[in-house]
Amino acid sequence: MPNIPMTAALVNRQILLGITGGIAAYKAAELLRRLQDCGADVRVVMTPAATEFITPLTLQALSGHPVHTALLDPEAESGMGHIELARWADLLLVAPASADFMARLVQGQGNDLLSTVCLATNAPIILAPAMNQAMWKNAATQANADTLRQRGVALWGPADGVQACGDVGAGRMLEVADLLPKIAAQFDTGVLAGKRVLITAGPTREALDPVRYISNHSSGKMGFALACACADAGAITTLIAGPVDLPSPSRVKRIDVISAQEMFDAVMAGVDVADIVIAAAAVADYRPASISSGKIKKAGVETMTLELIKNPDIVASVAALANAPFTVGFAAETESVEQYARDKMQRKQLDMIVANDVSRTDIGFGSDDNAAVVFWPDGTETYQKMSKTQLSKNLVEKIAALFSEKNKKF
Numbered sequence: 001m002p003n004i005p006m007t008a009a010l011v012n013r014q015i016l017l018g019i020t021g022g023i024a025a026y027k028a029a030e031l032l033r034r035l036q037d038c039g040a041d042v043r044v045v046m047t048p049a050a051t052e053f054i055t056p057l058t059l060q061a062l063s064g065h066p067v068h069t070a071l072l073d074p075e076a077e078s079g080m081g082h083i084e085l086a087r088w089a090d091l092l093l094v095a096p097a098s099a100d101f102m103a104r105l106v107q108g109q110g111n112d113l114l115s116t117v118c119l120a121t122n123a124p125i126i127l128a129p130a131m132n133q134a135m136w137k138n139a140a141t142q143a144n145a146d147t148l149r150q151r152g153v154a155l156w157g158p159a160d161g162v163q164a165c166g167d168v169g170a171g172r173m174l175e176v177a178d179l180l181p182k183i184a185a186q187f188d189t190g191v192l193a194g195k196r197v198l199i200t201a202g203p204t205r206e207a208l209d210p211v212r213y214i215s216n217h218s219s220g221k222m223g224f225a226l227a228c229a230c231a232d233a234g235a236i237t238t239l240i241a242g243p244v245d246l247p248s249p250s251r252v253k254r255i256d257v258i259s260a261q262e263m264f265d266a267v268m269a270g271v272d273v274a275d276i277v278i279a280a281a282a283v284a285d286y287r288p289a290s291i292s293s294g295k296i297k298k299a300g301v302e303t304m305t306l307e308l309i310k311n312p313d314i315v316a317s318v319a320a321l322a323n324a325p326f327t328v329g330f331a332a333e334t335e336s337v338e339q340y341a342r343d344k345m346q347r348k349q350l351d352m353i354v355a356n357d358v359s360r361t362d363i364g365f366g367s368d369d370n371a372a373v374v375f376w377p378d379g380t381e382t383y384q385k386m387s388k389t390q391l392s393k394n395l396v397e398k399i400a401a402l403f404s405e406k407n408k409k410f
Contacts, residue, residue, distance in 0.1 A: 009184040011039030011194050011234045012251040016085060016123070018094035018114045019059075020101040021049025023164045024130035024173035029054065031095060031176045032062050038180070039194070039236065041251065043085065044068065045114045047101065071113040082113055086120035091186055094118075096130030096173045097155075099141050105153070106144045124186060126154045128179060133169030156182055190234025191400035197235040198274040198325075199227050200267060200281035200314065202242030204260040208306070209292035217365040218282035220244035222330075222388050226278055227252045229392035233400065235276075240266045242281055260284050260311035267314050271325065276403060278328045279315035280354075287311050316348040326403045328352045334359040341375055352376040352402055354395060376402055 015035055019028045028044075035042050044059045045068045056067035068085065094101065094114070101115070105127075110116040118125055127148065135141055136158055145155055157174040174182075201223020205213040224246050227239040231251040238253045240263055248254045255270075257263045260283045271277060286308035296304075319327040329350045331341040334357070341355035355373045356363070363370045363385055371385040374395070381398065383391055 009187045012231050013040045014090045015040050015042050016089035016092045017044050019046045019050040020098040022096045022098050022130050024096035025050050025053035047114050082116045086117045089123040092123050092125045095128035097127035099131045099135045102144045106147050128156050128173050129158045130173035131171050133167050133171040136171045193234030195235045195275040197230045197276045198238045198270050199278045200240045202244040203282045204242045204284045205258050206284045206287035207291045209296045211295045216282035219366045223280035225388040225392040229396040233396050264312045264314050274325045276326045277318050280330050319349045326351050331355045332358045
């Protein structure tokens with residue numbers, strides 16, 4: 001693994017911290033806090049013995065999440081049970097790992113929550129052993145350590161030094177300052193690591209009355225796929241979503257809005273800290289000048305005239321800021337795609353624009369596939385039809401490259 005910035009490598013990583021019984025359990029509190037400071041999302045699983053050394057309440061207060069302690073807890077299983085925890089983790093770190101836990105792991109026992117999660121996860125498992133020096137040197141413990149290594153479990157430590165019992169030798173859990181860079185080295189740094197990205201997605205709805213509204217076609221799939229891709233690339237991602245029926249992407253902060261004005265307000269409230277803004281939403285250009293307080297009746301009315309007023313232009317407002325972030329717009333066109341897209345990019349002073357030909361029936365609105373032509377002031381690139389997931393990954397790589405290039409000029 002390359003020598004990479006610790007904080008960048010840990011942003012958005014999902015780390016399951018297992019704690020077993022031992023005096024070194026007190027170090028888990030500092031480790032938890034430092035991992036979170038580096039941008040990781042940390043959940044905690046404790047063995048019953050661990051709760052004798054440090055309380056679950058302490059770790060819950062630090063993590064902001066419930067601490068998992070019991071295998072057969074109906075309330076926990078209905079929320080995030082052992083299988084969900086096993087699937088959730090990018091990495092499972094047991095610190096401290098006692099001699100007893102190592103022995104049970106070798107035997108394949110699943111008699112508590114932590115050992116069961118270890119059996120069920122596909123994530124890398126890392127142990128930070130901590131025990132008396134004589135226990136560590138014991139032939140049974142050494143045989144267990146060798147077996148675990150052969151099975152692909154990493155053992156970090158133990159370190160030499162004075163122990164709580166007064167003995168001197170190998171058995172101390174590694175210090176937090178030593179563990180953090182080793183944890184960070186398990187992950188590649190994404191192309192947007194540590195950057196703050198704000199994305200808009202989906203349509204907006206402009207109310208006519210309590211029942212009816214005007215809107216744009218948009219499933220939100222492209223914007224949500226971009227949010228996933230940004231999070232995967234290490235970005236601290238905020239997704240401002242119009243009314244869509246899509247689950248929230250993992251590792252993404254989601255803000256739900258309805259109208260264009262609400263979306264504008266949400267964007268402007270968060271743009272000050274954003275490095276990149278990706279405006280993928282299909283925002284209604286106009287809204288009714290007035291909203292009827294009651295349902296508009298059609299009886300005796302053959303025609304209806306609506307007075308519409310212009311909504312704020314979100315992406316143009318972002319790009320016009322004095323310290324504007326790198327701003328990416330979208331252009332959904334039915335004809336003269338390149339002409340209209342380039343005009344929009346220049347007129348709104350965007351750093352990049354993604355153009356879609358929505359006259360095609362095989363891509364675009366509601367589809368899982370898309371194609372795009374990307375324009376920026378000095379170039380263009382075409383992406384043929386592919387899944388929105390793959391297209392989003394490609395677009396994020398392009399955005400990251402152009403963002404980096406722009407910043408080098410200043």
